[in-house]
Amino acid sequence: MEQRGAGAMNDDETWVPAGVDTEHPSAARMYDYFLGGGHNFAADRQLADKVLEVIPAKDIARINRSFLRRAVRYLVNEAGILQFLDLGSGVPTVGNVHEVAQHENPDCTVVYVDNDPVAVAHGELMLQHNGNATTILADLRQPTTVLGHDETLRLIDFREPTAVLMCAALHFLGDEEGPADIVAAYRDALCPDSALVISHATDDDYPDDLARAVELYKDTKSPVTARTREQIVEFFAGFDLVSPGVVLLPLWRPDFREIADPRRSLCYGGVGIKTI
Template structure:
């Protein structure tokens, strides 16, 4: 990039592609670099359905947030929130219930910088620059914002992010730490890539992402379901993206090509 744009922090390595900026590109956003677009095109060669999967994942986020609002949740922690695009959690929740509060969490510099710009005039939402796999640090930061009351139900969102958590970082233990920090009535909404659907394409995606800052670790249906330990899964359970409570009248999507399993659980 010959000229650094105003939204690019000075210390960002514009030569190293990131998953957050790749996702932004797949969703049609403009906060990505040439290296991200090059990686995305290779991603698309491995998984031609990638743009549809990104759209389906974003649609699941919307439906999950609205479900949580209907369940009485008024505060949200969005782990690995990425680069803000249209239909962010605070927009969805606050439109449904004014006064809803949101703390976004991400460690990618561009995602954090752009989030700060968008949220500058919103006193009910903020962004923390933290690694979601360090729940003690994240939870301390969440408390310090003063926006989230951890004695009241919280919507913990981990949408399209845990496939970047390697096995050695103990993804189940990470989720359990957040679960244990929130009271009964809290919810977890989670989605992640799987090799159970389109295994050949997923293998190609994993190979492509080895060249990025964010290698991918797809998980089986059983492994993803196990992340909801301590939560009661709401119907229809852990399913391909378009099968999780589709909106009435929605165009039926090919679930076997969705690439990602998704679910929502309620803490008992």
Template structure:
């Protein structure tokens, strides 16, 4: 465990206003916000995208969620969204950062519908073959694979498309992929600033062009309204204009 460098999961928690972060993450957030005024809204947009998407999936009858690179499940995580809509759901969070998993376990204790697995999302066999997955998920029924703000921490050499393909091939028909990803296609200056800051963290960033992000949906035909910058994807009627930064791009796909 490296607590001297900021970690992505705790940086996210700091920007969302959570209490599961350290001084190094709060300093990181302060310096990044000074460099990119208004960047906090980017993190909030991602959380709002998760909420809208989980609500949409529940309305479509999906009841199982596998949240890859979940971070600490506080401040609007998938299981809290689901609990407001249904009693019948299951969420397995997956994160490889030791303190993230350690902090998350007690938060989820007592709810048999939710668990945290410490594992690397880049190892689908380990994730899907875990005791936690066997206990919580029925892999004969559709699963929503959540990868929100996760794969931009996976370098090209680890073949993120192949990772998603392995999950896709192991999940039954009717499963979904929910994905958001950092891109520099529209805001390269802001993206470069983010990358400079995260290079000093334990989790450097690997942004991708929107066309590359679209390619990650191979085998998951994209559902309406298509791929979009997050503030534009099924916005709430009362939704604010957003951060002004067009940095996170994504959408929802479903296997046939």
């Protein structure tokens, strides 16, 4: 399998895992396109361009990735967490969790989880020489499967503090799927001093714009459910929020490189630490 450079338009399907539907858009591959990646197809780009007409999705993806990096650095350097379970990780691109975490501490272990075969295939290629990181094909909606997977248990000891990352993931779960119960299932598997990281789409500031984007995502297998800040805070039940709490992404512990307009993020984010 040939690895493509960032930004390359990849319509050569010879590397695609068997059975992958390239005719219908994938939210994971659209996100890859928003980030400038090359593991997306014409159907993904066509719908992504329509989304870009109503919301600044490339900015949102970049801001979300920046938040993820800051959160991971915080967890390694200040919370002392060395194990990461990245749910709904998407197609790997620059600034992945393992790159950030292992730059801070080479002993960090990372398990990526996604239900998109393209994301997992590319992850396997990227991680083939990294013994401390792996990717598995699974659905975050099935916590028992994810938590009990052989590769998860190979790299994560749940008796030690672990960070569960749900960045730009929970808004792909409808209310009828019980997202709070799913989050709670992962929480209950964690020992004290573990962490939960969430970023989540909101229509608090631009309800009309986001409503149009939500309508477009109905053409994918991953429709979007935007939620209010209060609803997103509820996902952190059982965790103590790290200051500054649940805020628009650019406002979460910004560094000197974070100059984005907070309202353009259309996402809230936060980090919580499990105390009991």
